[in-house]
Amino acid sequence: MSKVKSLADLRNMRDELQAKVSLREKSDNPEKMVQVKVSMATCGIASGAKEVMNHMIEEMDRQAIDAIVTQTGCMGYCYAEPTIEVTLPNNNPVVFGHVDNKKAEEIIEKYIIRGELVDGIIPVNYETVNENKNE
């Protein structure tokens, strides 16, 4: 019978992650990591945001991209869901709309890895979701 994963395995994984020097430096400064916020209100969830977030997590794990992925509430772009906000280190946040798995892969490959802008950006006032008062 195969062994079921436990918190002990997670502890072992922590040790591997801590061994990577670049990660140790970045964990003290999360703004040095790519930050992805996925809008997860009713409109977003119904439009597929949960699947998009799951897909992005799997892809970024597979490609070992240093990133922080979190959920957030409604950003107010219900017409363009699923939406995600991506903040590259030392850059202003950018919101992408109509994000499906394919668009998510494009955002990862082109914007996150290479810094190239991708179609589908929603023009905003460069406020992060935390600063947005539309809640």
Place this chain on the structure above:
Amino acid sequence: MKDLSMHIMDIVQNSVRAKADTVKLLISIDKDWLCIRVEDNGTGMDSETLEKVVDPFYTSRTTRKVGLGIPLIKQNAELTDGEMQLESEVGAGTILTAKFGINHIDRPPMGDIASTAAMMITGNDGVNLIFVVKKGEEEFGISTNEVKEVLGDVDVRMPKVTSFLKEMIEENIRELNIEFD
């Protein structure tokens, strides 16, 4: 919502938005019923708001005119001969309990509860999400605080952590012989 895990994500987001720092999610199977219980320590609602939240045209948001999360889960529960109950106290928090007829033809599938739970555990800053699955006397549980304690200074929001938790939750649910669908 095409599956129950989407409802769960939606209701938990309500708790997060209500400034809860602890959210307990219990999914239990008891004979013919599948129960989903979300308990939080957020701002809570007064009795007047409690009556209004089941109205799809009521919302506290300013960006839109509808609030569909609670009405949709209520409707889905009732379609399966089940029910939804809401208890809330201002300053203390809210408990939402939804009961679904597990074998009812109109019950939506559970969906990918493992990835949903993993994303909720790691993806809500400042929230301790306590996830428990129970069938009879068997249960499995894990929480954000437990994961953080194990990880130390490694950020819980990293994709690798979420992927690991997803697999861990899947395996442990399978180990308990819990099948939702």
